[in-house]
Amino acid sequence: MSKVILIDGHSILNRAYYGIPLLSNAEGLHTNAVYGFLNIMFKILDEEKAEYLAVAFDVHAPTFRHEMFEAYKGTRKPMPEELREQVPLIKEVLHAMQIPTLEHAGYEADDILGTLGKRYEAAGYDVSIISGDRDLLQLATDKVKIRIPKTKMAGTEIEDYYAADVFEKYQVTPTEFIDMKALMGDTSDNIPGVPGIGEKTASKIISTWHSIETAHEHVSELKPKKASENLAAYYEQAQFSKVLATIKTDCVLDFKLEDAAIGQMMNEDSYSIMKRLELKNILKRFDGVAEAAAVSYQTAEVLSDFAEAVQWLEGISETTKLGVCYISEGELEGLAACKEDRKPVFIPASGVMTREVLRDMTVSAVRRSESCCMIDVKPQLYSLDLMEEDPVFDAAIAAYLLNPLKDSYTYDGIAQDFLGMTVPSRADWLKKQSLAEAYEKDAENFGHYAAYASMIPVMAYETLSQRLKETEMTKLFETIEMPLVFALYDMEKAGICVEKDALEEYGSQLTERIAELEKNIYELAGENFNINSPKQLGVILFEKLGLPFAKKTKTGYSTSADILEKLRSYDPIIGQILEYRQLTKLKSTYADGLAGYIRPDDHRIHGKFNQTITATGRISSTEPNLQNIPVRMELGRLIRKVFVPKEGCIFVNADYSQIELRVLAHMAGDEHLIQAYKEAQDIHRMTASQVFHTPFDEVTPAQRSNAKAVNFGIVYGISSFGLSQDLSITRKEAENYIQQYFETYPGIKAFLERSVADAREKGYAVTMFGRRRPVPELLSSNFMQRSFGERIAMNSPIQGTAADIIKIAMVRVDRRLKRQQMKSQLILQIHDELLIEATLDEVDEVKHILKEEMEHAARLAVPLEVDMHTGHNWYELK
DNA sequence: TTCGCCTGCAA
DNA sequence: TATTGCAGGCGAA
Numbered sequence: 001m002s003k004v005i006l007i008d009g010h011s012i013l014n015r016a017y018y019g020i021p022l023l024s025n026a027e028g029l030h031t032n033a034v035y036g037f038l039n040i041m042f043k044i045l046d047e048e049k050a051e052y053l054a055v056a057f058d059v060h061a062p063t064f065r066h067e068m069f070e071a072y073k074g075t076r077k078p079m080p081e082e083l084r085e086q087v088p089l090i091k092e093v094l095h096a097m098q099i100p101t102l103e104h105a106g107y108e109a110d111d112i113l114g115t116l117g118k119r120y121e122a123a124g125y126d127v128s129i130i131s132g133d134r135d136l137l138q139l140a141t142d143k144v145k146i147r148i149p150k151t152k153m154a155g156t157e158i159e160d161y162y163a164a165d166v167f168e169k170y171q172v173t174p175t176e177f178i179d180m181k182a183l184m185g186d187t188s189d190n191i192p193g194v195p196g197i198g199e200k201t202a203s204k205i206i207s208t209w210h211s212i213e214t215a216h217e218h219v220s221e222l223k224p225k226k227a228s229e230n231l232a233a234y235y236e237q238a239q240f241s242k243v244l245a246t247i248k249t250d251c252v253l254d255f256k257l258e259d260a261a262i263g264q265m266m267n268e269d270s271y272s273i274m275k276r277l278e279l280k281n282i283l284k285r286f287d288g289v290a291e292a293a294a295v296s297y298q299t300a301e302v303l304s305d306f307a308e309a310v311q312w313l314e315g316i317s318e319t320t321k322l323g324v325c326y327i328s329e330g331e332l333e334g335l336a337a338c339k340e341d342r343k344p345v346f347i348p349a350s351g352v353m354t355r356e357v358l359r360d361m362t363v364s365a366v367r368r369s370e371s372c373c374m375i376d377v378k379p380q381l382y383s384l385d386l387m388e389e390d391p392v393f394d395a396a397i398a399a400y401l402l403n404p405l406k407d408s409y410t411y412d413g414i415a416q417d418f419l420g421m422t423v424p425s426r427a428d429w430l431k432k433q434s435l436a437e438a439y440e441k442d443a444e445n446f447g448h449y450a451a452y453a454s455m456i457p458v459m460a461y462e463t464l465s466q467r468l469k470e471t472e473m474t475k476l477f478e479t480i481e482m483p484l485v486f487a488l489y490d491m492e493k494a495g496i497c498v499e500k501d502a503l504e505e506y507g508s509q510l511t512e513r514i515a516e517l518e519k520n521i522y523e524l525a526g527e528n529f530n531i532n533s534p535k536q537l538g539v540i541l542f543e544k545l546g547l548p549f550a551k552k553t554k555t556g557y558s559t560s561a562d563i564l565e566k567l568r569s570y571d572p573i574i575g576q577i578l579e580y581r582q583l584t585k586l587k588s589t590y591a592d593g594l595a596g597y598i599r600p601d602d603h604r605i606h607g608k609f610n611q612t613i614t615a616t617g618r619i620s621s622t623e624p625n626l627q628n629i630p631v632r633m634e635l636g637r638l639i640r641k642v643f644v645p646k647e648g649c650i651f652v653n654a655d656y657s658q659i660e661l662r663v664l665a666h667m668a669g670d671e672h673l674i675q676a677y678k679e680a681q682d683i684h685r686m687t688a689s690q691v692f693h694t695p696f697d698e699v700t701p702a703q704r705s706n707a708k709a710v711n712f713g714i715v716y717g718i719s720s721f722g723l724s725q726d727l728s729i730t731r732k733e734a735e736n737y738i739q740q741y742f743e744t745y746p747g748i749k750a751f752l753e754r755s756v757a758d759a760r761e762k763g764y765a766v767t768m769f770g771r772r773r774p775v776p777e778l779l780s781s782n783f784m785q786r787s788f789g790e791r792i793a794m795n796s797p798i799q800g801t802a803a804d805i806i807k808i809a810m811v812r813v814d815r816r817l818k819r820q821q822m823k824s825q826l827i828l829q830i831h832d833e834l835l836i837e838a839t840l841d842e843v844d845e846v847k848h849i850l851k852e853e854m855e856h857a858a859r860l861a862v863p864l865e866v867d868m869h870t871g872h873n874w875y876e877l878k
Numbered sequence: 879t880t881c882g883c884c885t886g887c888a889a
Numbered sequence: 890t891a892t893t894g895c896a897g898g899c900g901a902a
Binding site for chain 3: 615796
């Protein structure tokens, strides 16, 4: 027996939306409902061997029901924006999967489902109708099954109803179910029904009399009395409700079943869309189907012959646009490259073509070319000695500027976003093999990878340049971001020297004290447990010891430091736990963590500085993170003693004084704040004085500290709740502070409001140097999301402009150190601070350069001040 | 093994 | 329910 599956599109999408937490892809498109819909659909397809599948949707046009009854569906809440945007997405996905979507002006999806269900049942098919809506139960027969999925993240359970099941559950037949509804009414569709009759009474009445008409004939016999009276009074309304509730099964539909025949759902088109939506679990279903379906993928021609390789490279002239991916991984080294002809080649370094020769030839080829587009230039500089002035274009950085919210900028993503091409990723080609392994054992896939890794950059170059131009970010790209690549490379290559023995000593001291604390804690708790497990710790503190708990997290009790701090006086164990936490953090993350990154050959840590991570334009630091080395607590700060300059050198650091607040004063053009900066050394004291109407010299430490908190809050996109949390005051008091602040600095208030309005209008926030950050959250219908968007819109221009400024300074500092052929090296950037390892003879010049370049990186309405220090280790720089 | 969550470090 | 990050440990899948 052939089977037909019919899906109630909006109903299932709705179920999925509310059953699954909001997900979104890198573009900020929400995808949870699409994901949930597909999961339900696949579950059903896996269960039922169906031949035909179609999905019905409602249209945004009045139906005959609206014409009958103006208020029909009048009480229905509007669809949230996050769901609405997914309606076209699911249709797009279904279309790609060659599944027909049915919609018809004047009919609801229910009517389409009812009509088709009846039609195909009559033609001898088994029919399954999938909906989240119980109204559809009236369509159940022996052959037509109504399936109602219950969506959960863990999995989907489905309730099935044939006619008999409806009867079992409601004691009425499917047809009688309509009459039941006519009595009960339906608030979601605004079907009035009869007042005072709910599900129970309706079920009883209809199971006895089988229809509202018969029930009405016996209205005086009805029980309870209220139902009897109301049915008499509202019979007309009940009849009317019955018509509204009846699903049409005789719609005129021009639809051929052949069009719903299930074909190759997992095809290239659907793969492409799901990849764009980042539906990872669903992508698993493709299993190489897409690859198999593909006719032919490009592959790189391997030029092992020296003469051939040279000939190819010599073909590069000042009119050549190149795409390059220089590979140097493990044993393998070679050049994957492509000209505009899209005939990629791979030139391995082997035999006569030594690494040195290949590198030199590659560099000179790049220099000869008109442009050389690469993805992620920085790591390739270890092999290719390219310089700032060479015609190099980093596509990853361009793509980052155009959308800084993505979590990676690999060639496949760039192909997708800027060329509209879906191409297999590195992992798709190589699976888990290293490049060297693949080159040896899987030449075919290696060839594909080399082809796309070099071809995509050259293909994307024009588009990316054009888009930068359109978005007015060309200057930002060319004068800040591209030069910065080289400054960051210099920093990574230089690294920072760490005294391994001192670090180990520090670690073992921690270990001793940790052991003591551990012993104490177990004694106080009366048992051994894992102190590092918030779950176990919560049980001990709040159940066994019965301490009052303030807050719960999603998964249990909160045991965070600020909660524990408030419990300190309840039990001596709390103090011990807090100290234990602090020490184990220092031990694992810093003592042990850092030790693992010290390179034995030069005793230095060469961390990475990432240029395409943050949403605001800041740089991030990884492997290890050198931007969060402890400084606030003395014990933690001691770690800084193990970071030392090399022989003959000294550390010089320079940090901007309150750069973000100064940027704010400038961008807002607030005369009072600008004036405050021109007059006072101590801006927080000055703010306190002005906000609290207190003479400058009489500001109390508490007032100053509150003013400081407000200053911080303003930069972060203030909310009264946030400030109240930070200062442990009531929201009312926090509101008061903010109001006072805005009265003192009206220009700031106006600026922040303007920032939000601009971002809402344009869809993105902008820095002084034109860097953009999309803020899709501003359009959300969810209050929390929207408020978050507002804070982003206030903070991003400030944080981002500060990031722009220090990037400019870094580029200029690094450039001067190089041009003046100095031996001193820029080695760290910590957001508002630069650290240089200076040779003793260059200290004065280094200080001069740092001060000059940092203070003059941008011209603001307030001075950019820099504090400078020198030291024999990082600890001393204070 | 992978991934989400909690926690805590920095600007 | 304050902005931006990174990482370690736990514990479920």
